[in-house]
Amino acid sequence: MGRIKTENNSSRKEIILKKSAELFKEKGYKAASMRELAEIVGVEAASLYNHIRSKSELLHLICFNVATHYSAFMDEVEAEKNNSLYKIEKLIRFLIDGMVENFEEVYVCDREWKYLTEPYLSNFQSQRRTFRKRFASIIEEGIRKKEIKKIDATTAVLVILHAISGIESWHRSKQKFDGKELQENMITILVGGLKK
Amino acid sequence: MGRIKTENNSSRKEIILKKSAELFKEKGYKAASMRELAEIVGVEAASLYNHIRSKSELLHLICFNVATHYSAFMDEVEAEKNNSLYKIEKLIRFLIDGMVENFEEVYVCDREWKYLTEPYLSNFQSQRRTFRKRFASIIEEGIRKKEIKKIDATTAVLVILHAISGIESWHRSKQKFDGKELQENMITILVGGLKK
DNA sequence: CCTACCGATCGGTAGG
């Protein structure tokens, strides 16, 4: 009695969360089983449920962690008094860093969010839409100020976001993966493609 | 006896194939069930197996149709005597057209191929790698001839391919979807990002 | 954290 288990429990949960992101990324949410996850964590399947409520809870924790992280960074960028191209470059660098550092979580958030259940699904979609609109506004500002070519801002946002989320392909083929070089190349192509 | 059923059968199979692409796109391969597919087609689940061998056969038919189509177009482009930027623009237009016209199949091919079983999985990955290498070679040629900025060609290919495969997001929000305008915007950003 | 187990659903087959 009276064992201090809070700390232990929360770190256990974090391990499960981390491992689930890896598993969901590798197999896909639907194809990944809780029995597989349990084996990776090193317990029986039933024991997982002492730490988490359900499989779907894992998915929504992953997705909302990422979404919150993105939203907070957008707050920062919007508050700055820099020109649009600078803000866009900063966003692109942030997104690439996130993809490289928290690869599994971001990947799962990008590709598996459709398996979220309500009300999380609607909430997530709304946050996503908001992020994209804020991004598009920055591009539109740049167009008005003649920093950026006259293009459809929504299209530009989707090109950028999907180009970055495609970084998964690099991870698969691990050969000489250099995050810094990747970033410079992508900035050259993407920012170069917008600049007037 | 002696009913002519070949023609009828093959068109039935095509219907199943088409509907399966729609279902796999909407739910994901693993989450889509054969019972759902049967209901959409208008038969009992068991009856599907008079036309197809298995669920996985549907996936590999979809993926290899797309892969073959892409490979054939690459043959054409390589045979031309145009400069690199022209070839790249042509490839981008082709890929966008494919995404718009055969949306479900291309989407499934892009996002669900990992559920292919051997030996199809290895074969598919190999075709994919080849396509990307051929694309990268065209970019490298452009860099040598100073038409294109000095960037990593592999990175450029992945940026282009993922930007295009992201077109799914447009389809979701069906509002005023104009394929032509989309194409021009993407050419501006992507080709503009490569051009020296 | 484990043993034992549940109801649901899956892809697919037998047989007509």
Place this chain on the structure above:
DNA sequence: CCTACCGATCGGTAGG
């Protein structure tokens, strides 16, 4: 093309 059904596997719970 259908009825009837199979073995496997799923997410999750009861009870200790």
